[in-house]
Amino acid sequence: MTEYILRRLLVTPMMVLGVTILVFVMYNLAPGDPVTAMIDPLEPTSSQIDREAMRERLGLNKPIHIRYLIWLRELLRGNLGYSQVDGHSVAERIAQTLPATLLLQATSLVLAILIGVALGLVSGLKQYSNLDHALSFFAFFGISVPNFFVAILLMYFLSVKLDWFPLAGMWTPGQSTGLNLDLLHHMVLPVLANVILSLAGYMRYTRASVLDALGADYVTTARSKGLPERWVIIRHVFRNALLPVVTLVGLSLPSLLGGSFILEQLFSWPGMGRLGYTALLARDYPVIMAVTLTSAVIVMLANLASDIAYGFVDPRVRYD
Amino acid sequence: MSRTRNRASPQIAEQRLPVDSPFARSLRRFLRHRVAVVGSLIVLILVLIALTAPLLTPYDPVKANLREIDSPPNGRHIFGTDQVGRDVLTRVVYGARVSMSVGIVAVSLTTIIGVIIGGLGGYVGGRTDDLLMRFTELVMMFPTFILMITLATVLEPSIFTLMLVIGLFNWPGLARLVRGQVLSLRETEFVTAARTVGATDWRIMWVHIFPHVVGPVVVSMTLGTAGAILAEAGLSYLGLGVQAPVPSWGGMVSRAANFTALAIFPWQWLPPGMAITLAVLAINFMGDGLRDALDVRSRHGGI
Secondary structure, three states: OHHHHHHHHHHHHHHHHHHHHHHHHHHHHOOOOHHHHHOOOOOOOOOHHHHHHHHHHHOOOOOHHHHHHHHHHHHHOOOOOEOOOOOOEHHHHHHHHHHHHHHHHHHHHHHHHHHHHHHHHHHHHOOOOHHHHHHHHHHHHHHHOOHHHHHHHHHHHHHHHOOOOOOOOOOOOOOOOOOOHHHHHHHHHHHHHHHHHHHHHHHHHHHHHHHHHHOOHHHHHHHHOOOOHHHHHHHHHHHHHHHHHHHHHHOOHHHHHHHHHHHHHHOOOOOHHHHHHHHHHOOOHHHHHHHHHHHHHHHHHHHHHHHHHHHHHOOOOOOO | OOOHHHOOOHHHHHHHHHHOOHHHHHHHHHHHOHHHHHHHHHHHHHHHHHHOHHHHOOOOOOOOOHHHOOOOOOOOOOOOEOOOOOEHHHHHHHHHHHHHHHHHHHHHHHHHHHHHHHHHHHHHOHHHHHHHHHHHHHHHHOOHHHHHHHHHHHOOOOHHHHHHHHHHHOOHHHHHHHHHHHHHHHOOHHHHHHHHOOOOHHHHHHHHHHHHHHHHHHHHHHHHHHHHHHHHHHHHHOOOOOOOOOOOHHHHHHHOOOHHHHHHOHHHOHHHHHHHHHHHHHHHHHHHHHHHHHOOOOOOOOO
16 A cells, blocks of 8 residues: 555656656657747847857757756756746746636536546436436437537626626626635626536546446445445445546546646636737747646646545555 | 347347358447437538539638628528628538548558557567556556647647658557457467467467457547547647638637627537537447447546
8 A cells, every 4th residue: 555655646746757758859840949038039230149149148059858857956946937928927826826727627526526436426326317318318418518618608697698697707896806706706607617518538438437346246246235225335336436437536637737728818817828818829938838838737637636545445456 | 329229139139140240240230220220421521521522612711801791691691701701611511521531541540659669569568568557557547638639739730740740659558458358368378379380479469469459449440530539629729720711610610719700609609619519429428339339448548
């Protein structure tokens, strides 16, 4: 057990390192030369010598692996570089926008898991019932519909037509900010969109897990020794079926964070996704890289946490 | 879904058994999966639409018509017109071309990478396997869509970039599936038997192992196509796909995703949005039917 956790703890930093390499290489694939971008093309004095001097000064003439190490060192110091558009510190921008994203994603994740697992349990227990079929269809819809389409449909019907929820932003302009009802009101649509999109995975996994447990020998044993059905379901089926669900915590996180590029922009949610989207339009590479890196680290930490939790919950888990 | 329906009366099953090839059995199981059959028909129709687009509509998908901007659905334009007066239905019909071709090419790339990595890891085993699987996990843990966005941003936006970027990151699931299959097949008696009579690794892989992997690969390709079309829609929505004025479903929704169009011109985003959903849903249903028919078990494979 301890070994499993230790090895998992050791593997994660290595994976994060792998991610930094991937991100750095992609950054270097970007067309265009940063030096050319920095020199005013209308300035006649920008000769070849100036360029060389600038490359020298910026360290761009060093081989790529050296540049990577320098970049990594700065990264570890918390220096994510500066926006090519407005010159702001990227680390600062991330720190400003991350809380809004985390608030939205964490709420969505918790609700998606709770509702998804509950519906999955029902679906599994009532296999092939009309309810099961309806839920299955809904699950298929959830994995088949593009996130922007869900968002636009919700905006159109629940905001434009019915006027139940605000269309955009975190707070009504001019109203007080903070964790208040206004914020909750603004969160409904984006959270609903996220939940609809990520419910399916949890639901179907739980359903499969319940079906597995229902067919297991220990359930047959429990029934044959005359335990009341409700007892069998709660003590034997649910307990065993819910174990693997722990590993699913991180399941929809990559798509949630990836989707936040689109959803936060649509809902004008001032989070990291919208920051990434804006940077995308401006081809502001340092910002895009930072958003990618931060998202990847969040996903990996969530996976680490859920794996360790699973190790604690289920003693059968071995690392191999 | 079809499992209960498989319990046909034992008499009939016994009568049919002797003449039943595995293919016929799978086909019969697939045809019994009604939703999957409907899904396949829709996919077929969409592919036909994509192929015959110019024959289906009298309008030009690209040329602006400034006299008919933002006109609502009417007799001449069933789905109305867009921001520059182009027929929405025409653009939806042409948009099928981008979605379908990107879906198919991207998934082929994914399959090649996934089968090679998974097959190699499973067959060779040892350190190679260890290394390949760590790499697979790394890619798997990554927020794939963000990775696609990043790569699509640094590359020149085009339909080929889309195919490459989407195909490049979705293989981990398939690689693990193939590896698992190969790993267990490697230990079977028929492989040992083949080896004892001197079959080469290549022959064992191709003749003895590969046929058993086809089922899962076909299922994964189908579901992968659905995922690829969805990714294409997302990237096109972000403006990273085919460039205007070439019509793509994601791009059409994107252009209508501003407050005015959203509230007042729903015909500009509803048809392309529904087209994506319908296409992806149909392919997913088809994949589900294939999984039942080919008896591929997977718990981790999403749905």
